[in-house]
Amino acid sequence: MIIKKRNKTELDQYEALLSRMRPEHPKFREVESDYARRKKGYIGERQVDYYLEDLAPEMTILQDLNLSVEGKNMQLDNLLISQYAAYIVEVKNFTGSITFDTELQQFTRDDSTQEKGFRHPIQQAELQKQRLQAWLQEMNLPPIPIYYFIAISDPSTIIRVEGNKEEIAKVVAHAAHIPNKIKQHEDRGSNQQPIQHQKLGHFLMQAARKREYKLMRNYEIRPEDILPGVRCPGCGYLGMRRLYGKWLCPKCKMISKEAHKRAIYDYLFLIQPTISNRECRRHLNISSKNIATKLLKKELVYDKTKRSWKNR
Ligand SMILES: [Zn+2]
Structure with a gap:
């Protein structure tokens, strides 16, 4: 069951803001390009939702979850919980080809105009896993197995690996393959006490922070600038x-x-x-x-x- 759905409030707010800003405003271009980027990200996330939602009958799904862990904010694109384990699925949207270098621990994207380095998605996901474990502990909940995956939302993105291909293939895949990867883990932990995933899901949802979008404040746009x-x-x-x-x-x-x-x-x-x-x-x-x-x-x-x- 999907108990927390992704919403597009932030995009709606961007649209309202852009429709009421003068194009000459010094922040207009920045707001416009941030909006385009977020919109692309949202479309990618929805593409991944399409595949993950297939797992909804047997799992509890929370989309776009914000938690506070040890005073720090943690945002998860997707959290799926079954009776065996929890799965973090982070969504990455890249045009062109991406390369994971397992020896240098490096992650780059090449969109044919330039090659650019980014934060390593696996290190990021590993950190999220640790934070989620810390959160369960903070809430005095029993530890559960947590796995993570990186879903590449655009099916035309080429995934390359330099070094250990197997290591990357374990956790990185195009969105369509993620449900299968999750299911492979499902068979393993069957000898443990089943997780009450719906109960845990609702507990997480209650603890989740409501995201507030204060675009005007973030961009330092004054009410007088709104047409x-x-x-x-x-x-x-x-x-x-x-x-x-x-x-x-x-x-x-x-x-x-x-x-x-x-x-x-x-x-x-x-x-x-x-x-x-x-x-x-x-x-x-x-x-x-x-x-x-x-x-x-x-x-x-x-x-x-x-x-x-x-x-x-
Ligand atoms: Zn008219």
């Missing part, structure tokens, strides 16, 4: 006008009744979790207090103490 306005769902123009209870696009003449919703949620998503009447009027480019109240009332609830509106 106000209602975006036209037809042509994308930012600056629809309120006219007789509807929104009119001055560019393509499209009429919408709902276009303000996206703008209100962008505000809550990016700037702060509450919005006052004044902030709403500024953000939607309207002058009437009553109209702002009417629009806010339909989407949000009023918090009297803060004199602001927030999500239900």
Whole structure:
């Protein structure tokens, strides 16, 4: 059973942010390229999910798990737990060819324009395994066998090994082969006490940290840098006008009744979790207090103490 699903909140926030930044903003290019990279990573992770989810009937699966171990943050792309063992599956997305050098403990990628070194994925996974063991100990849970795998998400990535091929093949494979590798381990530990994997999974989930995405703060983008306005769902123009209870696009003449919703949620998503009447009027480019109240009332609830509106 998949008890924790991967979400794309971070990508959604990037999209909202990019749609409301001036392209001339000094941070725009950086935000844009980080977004492209994360999006590629997310697509790779979903490709791997597709194969791992086949194991869901007999295992407990947690996707994108964040734990605090010995005061440090640990993030796992995938954790699968069966009655025999726990499996960490880290996802790597590379274009071109990758080389594991077992003698030099080196990991490089060659995308035909340049060769570049990266942190060694196996050392990283080994560290995660140790941290997960430490976490179980911290929680006074019995130790369990933990294995790790590196899933190469793009089937066209060429995997090369310099040195001991077998050593690498034990833990590295294209995503489609990972379920089989996991199953090979399943037959072995059958003489131990079965792990209550669902129970452990729920325990892990409760301990998991909710990830908070504070993109504006991370990039030092100020609320004033966020462009106000209602975006036209037809042509994308930012600056629809309120006219007789509807929104009119001055560019393509499209009429919408709902276009303000996206703008209100962008505000809550990016700037702060509450919005006052004044902030709403500024953000939607309207002058009437009553109209702002009417629009806010339909989407949000009023918090009297803060004199602001927030999500239900
Ligand atoms: Zn338009």
